[in-house]
Amino acid sequence: MFSGMILDPGWRQDDFERLRDDAVNYLEVALRGQNDEELAKDVLCSRVYAGHPYERHNAGTASSLHALTVARVKEFYLAQFAQENLTIALGGGFPAGFESRVRRDFAVLPLKGRNQGELPAAPEVRANELYLVEKAARGVAISLGFPIGVTRGHADFPALLLAASALGQHRMSSGRLFTRMRQLRGLNYGDYAYIEHFPGGMYTLEPLPNVARRRQMFQLWVRPVDREYAHFALRLALHELERFVRDGLTPEEFARTRSFLSKYVNLLLKTKLAELGYAVDSDFYGTAPYPEYVRAGLRELSLEDVNAAIRRHLRWEGLKIVMVGEGMTEMRESILANRESPMTYNSPKPDEILAEDEVVMRRVIQVAPENAVVVGVEQVFA
Amino acid sequence: MKVIAMRDGSPLVTIQVVFGTGSAQDPAGQGGVAWMATAMLASGGSRTLTYKQILDALFPIGARRSFGGVLPDVQRDDPRSWLAAG
Amino acid sequence: MGQHDVFAYEYEQHDFANGLRLITVPAPYPEVVSLYIVVQAGSRNEVEEGRSGFAHFFEHMMFRGTPEYPPERYEAVMQETGASSNAYTDDDRTVYHSTMTKEDFERVLAVEADRFQNLAYPLEGFQTEALAVLGEYNKDSAEPVNKLFEVLRDTAFDTHTYKHTTMGFLRDIERMPQMYEYSRTFFDRFYRPEYTTLVVAGDVRADEVLAQVERHWGGWVRGSYECMVPVEPPPGGAREAHIEWPTYTLPYVMVAQRAPAFSDESSEGAALDLIGFLGFSESSPIYERLVIEEQSVDLLWASNADHVDPYLFTVMARVKEKERVGAVREAVLETLCGFAEAPVDGQLLANVKSHLRYRFALGLNNSEAIASTLAHYVSLRRTPETTNKLYRLYEAVTPADLQAVAAKYFGEAGRCVITLWEGGR
Structure with a gap:
C-alpha cells in the first residue's frame, strides 16, 4: 500500500x-490569517530571494x-x-x-527526470529594504536577514553555527538577543538567530531534519512586539547585531556555547525518524553524520576563528526587513524619518540599560523611500 | 536511487522517502505544483485504493503518516513508522 | 507487547519523607537522560478572583534566579551542560523539563533543586517578566482557536477555575506587574515537595538517581496549603456564544459537552475517549462525509482532554463556507446523539482500541517521550501505573458502555456551542 x-x-x-x-x-x-510570525518569515524568504x-x-x-x-x-x-x-x-x-x-x-520510476538546471546563487542584497505587511494584530512580528554563502560542509559552517547559537539559540533563554531584548527589557516572548532555513519555529523547541536547502540565509526572529515599541525593538535587534559583528564573542561566551553545542547535537537524533532524517541531510550536504560533523568542527575552533567567520559572513547593513502588524504606513514614515523611538518601562532599570536605550532610540536605519513598501496582507501570496 | 539502511533490533520499521526536487522546479505559472504533487501522494488515493480505504487500513495499526512538506530542493514523502509484522 | 501493561518499561517509584515523589525509568536509549519536574498546580489552582494566568506567569518567574544562581549564572550552567530545557503550564500542571547527556544529569538536578527551594527575584525582574507574558498573549492572539477556547470556557463554566484558560484573562495579565506579593504566596503554597514529582527516564540506574535526588532535594521543606477549587454546579441548559473575528478566517464551530473528570477507575472517561476516535477521527463516517466527500469541512477533531476535575468533551470543525456552519453543527450533534441511540459495530470499536494501544506504544520511542508522557499522567494520579489501568479500562469498554455514557453526557443540558467567523471590523 x-x-x-x-x-x-x-x-x-x-x-x-x-x-x-x-x-x-x-x-x-x-x-495570512492566523500566523503573523510564520508569515513574516515566509515573506522574508521571498524578499531575500527576489528574482530567484x-x-x-x-x-x-x-x-x-x-x-x-x-x-x-x-x-x-x-x-x-x-x-x-x-x-x-x-x-x-x-x-x-x-x-x-x-x-x-x-525501480518502476523513470531512471532520469527532467534536467533541473543550475540553481542560481542568491541575489546580492546591498541596500536595506523594508517590507511592511498591514494586518490587524495585537503585536508586530519582525523577521530580518540576508543570504549567506555558507551551507553545511562549508569550512565556516561550524563557526557560524556556534555564532548563531551564542546570538540566539532557537527557543533557548541563553542567547544574547533573548537576554538583552526579553530578559532585561521584557519586549516580547523571545528573540533568536539562524544560519539555516528553519520553518515552523513556533511548533518545535529544537531544530528538525529534512529541511535541507542548497542556498541558505542568515536571519533574526523577533517575536511580536507591542506596536508602540516595534521601531525600538527593530533598532535594538540591529544594535545587538552590529555589536555582535564588530566585537564578536567574549572568550567566556565562546567556551560556554562550544560546550553547549558539542553536547546538544547528541540530543537531536532522538527518534528513528530523526536519525533517518539527519542521515538523509548529511547525504544531501555531503558531510559526515551530523553530530560527528559538528563536534569535530567545533573541536578545532578558536575564538578568533569564530569572530573572523562572523566578520566574513555577517553584517548589520544590507538587510531585508519584514514586519507584519497594524499601523504600517505610520511605521514606514517613522523608520524613513529615523524618528526617535523612546522606550519606557513599568519598573526601574539599571543605568547601563537606560544609557544604551538612549543610543538605540536614535539609531539610524538607512532605507531609501523606494525600498520601503507597505502591502495589505491580502496581497501576500495572492 | 540511493538507499540508506540503518537496521537495528527495534520492533519498529521506519521509512523515509525523499525526492530531490521541490518548489524550485515549479514551472513558470505553476507555483504550488510540487506541493500538490506531494500532497496527492501523501494524502490522496492510489490507483487501486481510495484515500478513505487507505485511512481505514492504517488506522488500527496506529501507523503514522506525515506529509513532510515541500521545500525548494527536496520533498519528503510519507515518513512513517509501524510495528513490523508479528 | 503485553495485553495488559501498556507501559512496558520497568520503573522505580519512591516517596521521600518530605512528600516528594521520584519515578525513575531506566530506558534502553544510551547516553541521554530526561528530567521532568511535575508540579501539580496549574491554572486550575488559580482560585482567587483576578489571579487567572498566574500559574503560567509563575512558570516564567522560575527562570528569574536564586541567591546562588542569578539568571545569568543559571543560564550559563544550563548552557554548559548542553541541556535542552523548557517549561509549560496547563490547567492541572506546571512542568519543567530538561534533556541532557548523562554525565551532566546531577549538575542539572542540583541547579533545579536550588531554584525550587531558594527562588528569590527582585521586583524589577518580576515586572519585566510580566511584559514577556503579555508578549506571549499577543503572539497567541492571532490564532482564532485560542479565542474559541477562551470563550468556550468562559461560557461553559460558572464557578470552577476551568472558566479561564491557562494564559488567563487579558485584564488579569495586564495587572500582573502589581502582584509581586502574591507571587511569593503562590511559590510558598505550591512549590512544595508534596505537590511535586520528579520523573527521570533514560540511561540511568534507579539507585544512583535516588541517592542524587536525596542529596539535592531531600532538605526541601513540606508545605501545608490545601487548594480548595470551587465545584462547578450541574449544567442547567444549553449555552451558546458567537465570536466576530477581525481578520480573514474560515468559520469555526465548536461543540462541547460537560464530561467527567479523568479516572483510572471508572470507565466513563475511557468510553468518551473512544467515542472521540470512533466519531471524529480520520477513519470516522462523519470525516468521510464532511471532509472527503462533501469537502465542506477542512479540519475536524474531537478531544476528551484528561482533567483533574470534570471538564469538557469538545468537537471542533473548520467549515469552508459560512452558509454550511449550521449543517455541520447539526451533523456533529447527530453524531454525538447517535452514540446513545444505537450500539457501535464491535469491529470498529476494536479498531479504535488497537489504534490507541499502538499509538501509545509507538510514541514511547525515546527517553524524552517516556518522561513527557509520564509527566501528563503523573500530574493526574502521580504514578505510571495509571496508564496501565487506563488502557485496561479501554480494553473492557463495550458497545453498551458507549451507549450509556453518550446518553448520560451528550444531553442538551450540558452542551455549549461556540461559533466564530469573520466580521465586526
Missing part, C-alpha cells in the same frame, strides 16, 4: 480539489493553485519523481530482503 501511494497514485479529481482547498487555505487562512527560484512560496500562490489541474500535477510527478533524485532511508527492525524489495518496487 505504501509503495502504491507513491508509485501508483490515483490522480482523482476529488482528491485534487480537497488538497487544493487545503493548500489555498494554508496560504490564506493558516498563514526560492522567491516563490513552496505552496505557490492562491491564484497559481487555482490555475492548476490534475494533468499538470501528474506531468510534474512524471518529470520529477525519478530514480536519479530518490533517496530512501530505512530504519528499525526490517526483515532480511526488505531493502532489495524496496529497490525493486521503486
